[in-house]
Amino acid sequence: MADGGNNITLTIDGREITVPKGTTVLEAAKKMGIEIPTFCWHPKLKPVGACRICYVEIEKMPKLQVSCATECMPGMVVHTDTEKVKQGRKAILEFILINHPLDCPTCDKGGECDLQDNTFAHGIDDSRFDFNKYRFIKDRKSTFDDVRLGPEIIRNQNRCILCYKCVRANKEIFGEYDLGVFQRGNLTEIDAAPGQQVDSLYSGNLPEICPVGALTNTDWRYKVRVWKAQQVKSICGYCADGCNLTLWKRRDKIFRSSSRRNDEIDEGWICDIGRYGYQIANAENRLTTPLIKKGNKQVTSTWDEAIGLIARKFKEIKDKKGGVCIGGMISPTLDLASLYAFSKYFRTVLHSNNVDFRNDYKMLAEKYGDTFGKMASLEFKIADIEKSDLILVIGSNLIKEHPIVNLRVRKTVTKFGASLYTLNPFATKSGDISTDEIIFNAGTLEALINGICVSLISQKLNASDVDVSNFGSMANPNTVSSASKITGISEERINALAMALGKAKNITLIVGEYIKASPLRELLSIALNNLTIIAGINKKGQIGFLYKSANSKGAEKLGVIPYPSPNLIGKMKEIWKYYPDSNGLAADRMIRAAKKEEMDAMFVIGANPIWAYPDGQFAKDGIEKLDFLVVADLFESETTEKADVVLPLSSWAEYAGDFINLEGRLQHFSAAIKPQNGSLPAFDIIGRITVEMDKPIFESVEQLNNEIKLLLAVLPEKAAQSLKLGEVKYSEEKISPDFSIPLFVTDDLHHYGHHTKEAKSLAAFGSEPYAEISPAMAEKLQLENTEMLRIESEVGKIILPVRISEILDNNVVVISRNFATTPVNILQMRKKRIDRVKLSKVED
Amino acid sequence: MILTPESVAKIKEKMGKYPHHKSAILPAITIAYWQVGHLNEEIYKEISKIINIPIVEIAEAATFYTMFPKEPVGKYLIQVCHNISCALLGADSLIEYLENKLGIKKGETTSDNLFTLISVECLGSCASAPMMQINDKYYENLTREKVDKILEDMKKQA
């Protein structure tokens, strides 16, 4: 019976259960461990009650009811296993099977097919259907009538049972419109949108939720039968969202990765990068042996020789010039043990604080205690986004930076009705669900934020406990109208956003790469801190200065930066009985030191600064000046090319370890396969070097892990940001009329960093460089899609085919950096807050 | 552009009748159909731009409804009702009569592109059976003479 209105008690198969109001009979039965077959039901989708296999009998209702779409009512008496139910379900199976090809032996879903399982369970072995089965592709006897819908997706309509889960998820969850349902009745077909491919970032989820073999992906087709594959629990090694994965392997080779639903994080969805990115482990062109530069050539060598050389050289330089002349850059996609071993090696063996995981940010801070650092250490929970009634995304192309956070934001907006405001210098995919998509003039964000703050204050919507009386003198601009003029955003829109912020009860603020990569990071962080204080976001909701890579948060927590917090330093000292007292250099300072010949050697693991650092010429010049460069990576790269020693590195699928995702959540992943092609994990490489140097820093990985645990227990210094408003003065940039178009360098939608171009499936989505511009800009330049565009900055020039964007609508150019034959960063300058270029058509 | 400015204006006017643009899909498809005589991908694309709804939604709706041919048809689309009330009064032989007269089979178009003959489900004219619809007009209580005259008139007009 109803209790307090929110709980409902009913009886299923003779047992009572109490469930929250709104629970369906199916969900209640599941809770009790009662199995009810389903096809069209999905825990994350609105029920449609279409397949009707989930029939149950409910007393006082003469007809069979579909449990997936029937809400529990007080006093309901449900039976899930009567003769009538069995007969009803059997009839549905019979209907589904009449036109189903029954080609299980050649179907890739075999072994994990809901239809196969349910048919087996119902003991159907004979059909009363004695007609020719309907074939969607006629004139062909075979059922191999597969149609490619996208780079990775194959459809076999004959197997489709029209549960519509793929199309529902695509629209409802992913907000994608590249797949649809066409025709009607029993001719209904699932197909790509007219003239389009199914190639969204989430496309790989579609075969995964297909209950039969109607949608399969090219990656896994015809490789291994599921029952012969072993499943390994893993975590995605790309972005910081931290999706949980299952890697499927057989005989030391991985064949696919699928989602391992974690409702706190991914809710069972993963992006294609996570799904296909494991293929870098299988890639054919992995480095296979250490290389040593002899003369001007890198020649193959052995691990012993390479490790010996590294140990000798590092010792030599350290002894002669001091550890401060050695720098270390490590990729934040590496596991905790490797990051920690790297830091410990530099600090306790080389006596150098020159360690950094941030190899692609402009102008990093030079000491501990910046506002940015504090903001970045605030708590953020993906699931808590759902509590918000307003989401504010600032400086982030969310789908590219955090595909799964993006889905949670979408859900909160489309399912729970939150409003979304995005503030970016160019349009992004979130525009379709934004209450207001604010596209400000590039380089004016702090003015915009000041404007919002002033508006909050003048509308008397500021948090009551903050003294804002001085704000006017600390801010420039300090009126909405001047902010409006600078940013190009009307006063009404600024005021409307301020009003929405003031009225919202729970706010999620997400801050992305635009701020973090900017040389004005600190100023922008202070501006954002002001906003969080004035709008009271610090007290109503959460603030996410979201890290980018799988283990960036781990690197931060372990202090893999030149100037960790005093608390962390204290703990390191305690564990190591030593801590170098030299000032460490941040990544960009290391490059500068190298350029000035103040740095002799560098140890780079998994990173590719010549390609990634947002000033290509600067990075190249610096690194070329080094006397001794060691680079460990999976593949040859712009940086390995310059190395004296190149070491083959293992991917995360090849060893066990831990990542800390952007929420600060520690997640363990198992080794799926052994290190491939003679590669080694980073911690192992570092371990061997220290042994060779007679200064072993750990005896076992356990020891590393125990020390890591101690460090992770250190709380961030006064985590909450100070309640003090800071000064934010906008100063106008001088823009040369020749080079006026803002350039943004990002990852391609289907790529992450410099490795994924080696994953075959991801390369299938595109592996050619391109530059995106708006349709208006294309018209102005008289460019058609794929025609050549010349992009010139003050320091460099490249030519790329153009892609006319469906989203961009202002005067900017966006270049994906992942596969440029010429690294895009040669256009960038490290001191420029906005890189600017001029564009012209290349006439042939 | 396939759609004429008049059609576009009509579509925009229809958009104003609904709180959500998506509702304008069917009116837009209908307007396009009456202008062009059939629907195709290019038209979906144009509609998609006008009402700002993804093309997939336009195509999903368009292919659900059977009133709109998805390929070009003759100038006169003859749709004979073959459902029960009309069938009881000879719809089948009406179709046969038309086939013979036009020299085509059901589903085909005459070589001069003037007539396409198809049969359709009940058109809501059951008390005036047998009947057919040619383009937007109903022709009811048909007899051979009536059919002869209708076709004659159309040939003359064309």
Added chain:
Amino acid sequence: MEKKILFKYIDDPNQVDIDTYISHGGYKALEKVLKSMQPAQVIDEVKKSGLRGRGGAGFPAGMKWSFIPKDSPKPRYLVCNADESEPGTCKDRVLMERDPHGIVEGMAIAAFAIGSHQAYIYIRGEFVYPARMMEQAIASAYGKGMLGKNIFGSGYDLDMAVHTGGGAYICGEETALLNSLEGERGMSRIRPPFPAIEGLYACPTVVNNVETLASVPLIINNGAEWYASMGTEKSKGSKIFSLSGHVKRPGNYELEMGTPLSYLINDLGGGMLDGYQLKAIIPGGSSTPFLLPNQIDTPLDYESIAAAGSMLGSGAVIVIGDKTCMVWVIDRLIHFYKHESCGKCTPCREGTGWLLQLISRIEHGEGKPGDLEKIDSICDNIFGRTICPLGDAAVMPIQSALKLFRDEFQYHIDHKKCLVKSEFEFK
């Protein structure tokens, strides 16, 4: 007996003009309602009249209106169902073509009663001319201030628009209709939620048939008692019947509820076509079970027809003469239902396809022993197991024919030809 209340001015070609309509007392009911009644009073009046939905199910109209939540902050919608696709039915079209203002006025009153400010009439796409008549009527009503802002100075605002379909019987089913109106594919929705709670754009919505709504002004003008004085105890008022098939004078006739079927067929319809004997009657549209010649005196009201084993449905009476093969009739009908299944739920989508294959092989003399039992069982597996009643609609005539005319089916299987050859020459 014939009772022309909806049809009172149906033969006046000027009735489509708003001035003529007004001169016949038109828009008086709307004025009365807006100036002197509360929404609840209007609902009460319609409840008292006993008016039941004319779209097929016969659900009491006033009761349906009263399901609209009183306190919902969402907008409410009124939708008039003019999809008229049930084979045999052609009554709403006549009203739209010849008395469109009666519908506009009825819609406006209903909209007021449920607190709606936006009404749509969903007209099947083939009805180009009826839709034009409705458009014109709506436009002239706006012109006279009977739609739009502050109607009759009452402060009540109402917008009204025509929405046309695209050829889909299923879009007459109210939830499919709402999807279609939203720009979705016209597929049925699961209930609950019912449209009264979550209908158009997930807002409270009433869907009523054209004839239902057109009856409303008459009730307001003449009073609920007047309306309730006509008809039988539970089936009040008058109703339009579409008479088609093997009769001399097919057409739309408005009868007082409870009038015997024989009166419609013989007196108004002029009896069977020459050379035909009565074989079967479909009383309420193609999805209702057959009646036999000995049931010809059954009164035309919801209860009596139900007692006779069929349904009053939309009031489409299809008369079938001898010289008609019932296998052929059923083949026609299942062809229709298979074509019109939206494809959302398994039993209807797959079941109608399978039934069509079985029935047409019997029709073509290729039936196999056991086919009839198979059909029986497939029908059982569809009936009551689908999302919307189209599944039921598809199997009811089959089940009925297999009960009443099983011998014809068996003969077809055994002899590979008709027991009764259908002969309808078009002349």
